[in-house]
Amino acid sequence: MAALDDTHDPKRRSWLPSANAPGADFPLQNLPFCVFRRAGTGETPRGGVGIGDRILDMAAAASLFTGAAEEAAAATGERSLNRLMAMGKPAWLALRKALSQLLGAESESRRGAVEPHLLPIAQAEFLVPAEIGDFSDFYTSIYHATNVGKLLRPDNPLLPNYKYLPVAYHGRASSVVPSGVAVKRPKGQIRRGNEPPVMAPSRALDYETELGFYIGPGNPLGETIPIDEAADRIFGVSILNDWSARDIQAWEYQPLGPFLAKSFATTISPWIVTMAALEPFRSRAFARAPDDPAPLSYLSSARDQEDGGLNIAIDVLLRTRQMRERGEDAMRLGRCNLRHAYWTVAQMVTHHASNGCNLRPGDLLGSGTLSGPEPDELGCLIEITKRGTEPLKLANGEERRFLEDGDEIVMRGRCERTGFVGIGLGEARAVITPA
16 A cells, blocks of 8 residues: 655645645645756855755755765765665665655744755756666556557467566666757668668657656665565656657667667756655556456466556646747647556566666666557657658647657656645756757
């Protein structure tokens, strides 16, 4: 069952008014982490915690904590969150409880000591919040896998391994960039019909709506992570957009899988919402069809099936160059949700380490494109436009088969549940620039 405590209490309020605003992304019940510096300065980046419309500078505020929370706060104030991630769940929970108390209404008397260390979010520049040693991208939405499979293999859309193991590939950690960094259209080998391939800019650039999970304490090389321990190895979650050049991928991916079609950029939100903050939004794992095979024993856990799912919704918005020039609102392309993932996050972690692969603090796991069963729940354009054969008509009269130069994709995440305070995951956005 979900591990709820007083930090999740919906009655609790902060002495910072913006944290209590209806629909706020970062209320007292959230407390997400980031790495930032004041915009336009050469300051050393350091960790921070979101509260309302402010960031608590953890390097400056470390002396406000004591005991285990003080040690964790000191680790949080560094230029990456890796050391905090490595400390494990007891340290994370101690710091969360101390932050909740420090920023809670009951600590109004300490406001004068805390406020000098609060920076408006609007005045911050954000960086990738961890030193990501490795990035692995999964394929956990059965709806996405089936939809894309039908486009590529109409007679055999879902390959036989899909329901037995969490399919994944190793991505490129060096090209993970924070929200706001422009994405340059990639060039690559493209083959059209039976003609020889040419080197050219991609004409089928796509987004992929995902969530990213940061590893905390990992495992030594040669050892595994049991399924009932896997959830405690995950520090937190960010929105992730794993851009894809579909035309480059179609030519290069056989027989070894994605390569240059994926490695040019992966955009992440700068905010990491901790697994502790997500406890109220746990749910049962995906309901498999009665005739689906049961997971093999190393992937099977009654506890994980009971509450290993997460109800995290992501809205995907498109704003074209023309929309920006005319001051028009962005158009929502879809609303995706992690609850449609066939495999849980714990199963992903366990499978990744099942051969003795050593996961390390700061490693990033992508969920894969999150699509649902309804037309407005599709997580990428290749699904929405049926591989470009059915153009998407935008509200302003424009059409899109795939993304064009000047297009901006914005992803925003949020969790809601009756009886609890909703929390946000911030956003991941990027504009496409020419090759």
